[in-house]
Amino acid sequence: MKIKTIIVEDEPLAREGLKNYMREITQLDLLTTCENALEANKILQENEVHLMFLDIQMPKITGLDFLKSLQKPPIVIITTAYPNYALQGFELDVVDYLVKPYSFERFLKAVNKASDVYKLKFRDLKPPEPISHKDHIFVKVDAMLRRINLEDIVYVEGMENYLAIHTEKDRYITLMTMKSLEESLPSSFLRVHKTYIISKDKVQGIIGNELDMGKMKVPFSRIRRNEIIELLTGGQ
Helix, strand or coil: CCEEEEEECCCHHHHHHHHHHHCCCCCEEEEEEECCHHHHHHHHHHCCCCEEEEECCCCCCCHHHHHHHCCCCCEEEEEECCHHHHHHHHHCCCCEEEECCCCHHHHHHHHHHHHHHHHHHCCCCCCCCCEECCCEEEEEECCEEEEEEHHHEEEEEEECCEEEEEECCCEEEECCCHHHHHHHCCCCEEEEECCEEEEHHHCCEEECCEEECCCCEEECCCCCHHHHHHHHHCCC
16 A cells, blocks of 8 residues: 655745655555645545645644644654754654755655554554563664663653653654563663653753753653652652
């Protein structure tokens, strides 16, 4: 089954570039191209769409604001000339973030990520289990098994059908459930929220109902607040 795809892009040259790349990918079925979010909204209402390539800077409404308005968005790959929106895009569960101009190899990497998510989201396949060892795990990242040392993991973020494993230097997207990863991690990790697992050793402070993880603040459960603080501080 092919991945039904649309392009939402107001620049003609960028649209044509994407279309040319897609001609090389047989698994993608390009339904149409849209010049703005309003056109895309109509297409999404009238068609089954699995994947959307979405520009950010467009007339009337930005791509990110459009994405926020969707109750059940398709898989999304952001395409933009503005790298400073990357964090905001990933907070909206986009699969990948392509900064123009991007190569075909980079485009293909994004499509492979989207294809993995598609298999789970639309074909109801079971996510792969992590391969756990004493000091590291192996998880599937971009069609390969990637070794991630446990001491490098800062926190894990649940993102609908997949996880983002944040290390001090990298961010790895993998198709996996929070439960399966939680069960494979040692006691030095703690699930503090339905969508977050943190490394206790990487917590630098507690601010209200957030944990200071260095470059990122991670929310934790208000209901379990006292329990989590006690587990992190040893009851101090």
